[in-house]
Amino acid sequence: MSTIHAEARLPLAARSEHLVGSVIDSSTSLLAGQTHDIVRLAMGSPAQDAIPSEALSAIPLASHAFDYAATEGDPALREALLAQLAGTSDATTPDRLTITSGGMQGLDLAHKLFTDPGDLVVVEAPTYTNGSATALSYSADLLEIPVDEVGLDVERLEAEVRRTGRRPKAIYSIPTFQNPSGATLSLERRIRLIELAREWGSMLIDDDPYGLLRFAGDPLPTLHELAEGDPLVFSVRTFSKTVAPGLRVGWVDADPSLSRLLINAKQAMDTCTNLPAQRQLAGFLDSGGFDAHVADQRIVYKERKEAMHAALTAHFGGRATWTDPDGGFFLWVTFDPPVDTTALFEVALAEGVALIPGNAFSPGGLFPHSMRLCFASTPPERIAEGVARLRRAVDRLLQE
Ligand code: PMP
Numbered sequence: 001m002s003t004i005h006a007e008a009r010l011p012l013a014a015r016s017e018h019l020v021g022s023v024i025d026s027s028t029s030l031l032a033g034q035t036h037d038i039v040r041l042a043m044g045s046p047a048q049d050a051i052p053s054e055a056l057s058a059i060p061l062a063s064h065a066f067d068y069a070a071t072e073g074d075p076a077l078r079e080a081l082l083a084q085l086a087g088t089s090d091a092t093t094p095d096r097l098t099i100t101s102g103g104m105q106g107l108d109l110a111h112k113l114f115t116d117p118g119d120l121v122v123v124e125a126p127t128y129t130n131g132s133a134t135a136l137s138y139s140a141d142l143l144e145i146p147v148d149e150v151g152l153d154v155e156r157l158e159a160e161v162r163r164t165g166r167r168p169k170a171i172y173s174i175p176t177f178q179n180p181s182g183a184t185l186s187l188e189r190r191i192r193l194i195e196l197a198r199e200w201g202s203m204l205i206d207d208d209p210y211g212l213l214r215f216a217g218d219p220l221p222t223l224h225e226l227a228e229g230d231p232l233v234f235s236v237r238t239f240s241k242t243v244a245p246g247l248r249v250g251w252v253d254a255d256p257s258l259s260r261l262l263i264n265a266k267q268a269m270d271t272c273t274n275l276p277a278q279r280q281l282a283g284f285l286d287s288g289g290f291d292a293h294v295a296d297q298r299i300v301y302k303e304r305k306e307a308m309h310a311a312l313t314a315h316f317g318g319r320a321t322w323t324d325p326d327g328g329f330f331l332w333v334t335f336d337p338p339v340d341t342t343a344l345f346e347v348a349l350a351e352g353v354a355l356i357p358g359n360a361f362s363p364g365g366l367f368p369h370s371m372r373l374c375f376a377s378t379p380p381e382r383i384a385e386g387v388a389r390l391r392r393a394v395d396r397l398l399q400e
Pocket of ligand 1 (some may be wrong): 179240
């Protein structure tokens with residue numbers, strides 16, 4: 001994370017001091033500029049071969065599909081999405097639904113509505129720092145609370161809030177197959193987290209892009225479902241991981257009393273979400289292809305996670321530990337004895353493998369000896385090659 005400093009003589013807003021860049025996003029352009037062969041374990045993209053590009057391209061788009069769309073979302077997508085969600089843990093009603101430009105816009109809308117300068121916002125440690133950066137962009141004061149094998153340490157959160165007497169305005173959680181750790185918040189903790197949000201009057205920002213991509217274990221109810229319409233729960237969803245991130249389409253599921261404000265806020269941001277992309281998604285959902293597509297992805301990602309585990313065991317057994325997610329895209333690796341993963345990033349890139357250093361997942365720069373690896377976008381043989389290159393990079397770094 002780098003802070004942008006005000007240039008002399010430009011009348012920058014005070015909030016510009018709080019605009020921090022994303023190491024994760026910047027890796028896209030950094031890697032695009034490389035000419036040598038790189039195994040890309042950095043970005044959290046779905047498998048290229050798993051993107052239903054043919055089905056999406058086959059959706060006819062007449063000239064009116066390139067017009068402005070309704071701010072709350074194109075009726076065709078809203079209807080298709082409501083039908084898709086019916087009977088699932090994310091089932092919802094039209095008055096709660098706003099189509100957004102990806103999950104990121106949902107997070108931005110949440111903080112735009114609820115975060116004033118100096119408000120305390122709880123984030124997980126580690127967390128998806130694009131999410132914490134959004135809170136920072138509204139000048140929030142962040143409190144990092146650790147994540148363990150069963151997600152956010154809710155007891156620790158409670159103890160910390162009781163100790164300081166400072167109630168959070170918002171709690172930002174990625175409860176399922178967390179980015180970056182892969183951890184899933186247990187049912188007990190989900191229930192307790194909602195109780196605490198109620199006790200403190202805190203908004204609970206429920207960011208769950210990976211929940212459908214479960215390849216082991218039993219599904220858990222979402223925070224959205226457990227909260228039974230409690231207005232304090234603000235759910236952010238996206239098609240970026242299940243269909244394609246380049247479409248930039250997601251949705252917010254929030255209390256109906258917020259829908260006018262959400263529309264007003266979105267009208268002052270981008271008027272509406274990209275209509276051709278909404279029509280493509282509506283067509284894809286209407287074709288009935290979504291469930292089969294997600295089922296296929298689960299099989300692919302399970303195989304890739306296992307390939308990554310096998311390669312890590314072969315190359316780093318006894319030298320590092322790593323998480324074992326039941327779904328999603330990511331593994332979190334921690335080196336023992338410590339390896340500085342920011343320094344490793346450069347060496348690994350030269351060896352032909354890309355990762356994201358651990359401190360990119362903490363606004364306070366924690367986790368210098370950890371790293372995130374994405375297993376989802378790379379076939380098993382390439383994962384094996386990538387981890388072998390990583391081993392060479394670690395050996396080189398330790399010799400230097
Ligand atoms: N939340 C989490 C936890 C994510 O991992 C991502 C994408 N990496 C997003 C939100 C943002 O999703 P989108 O690309 O749809 O804006």
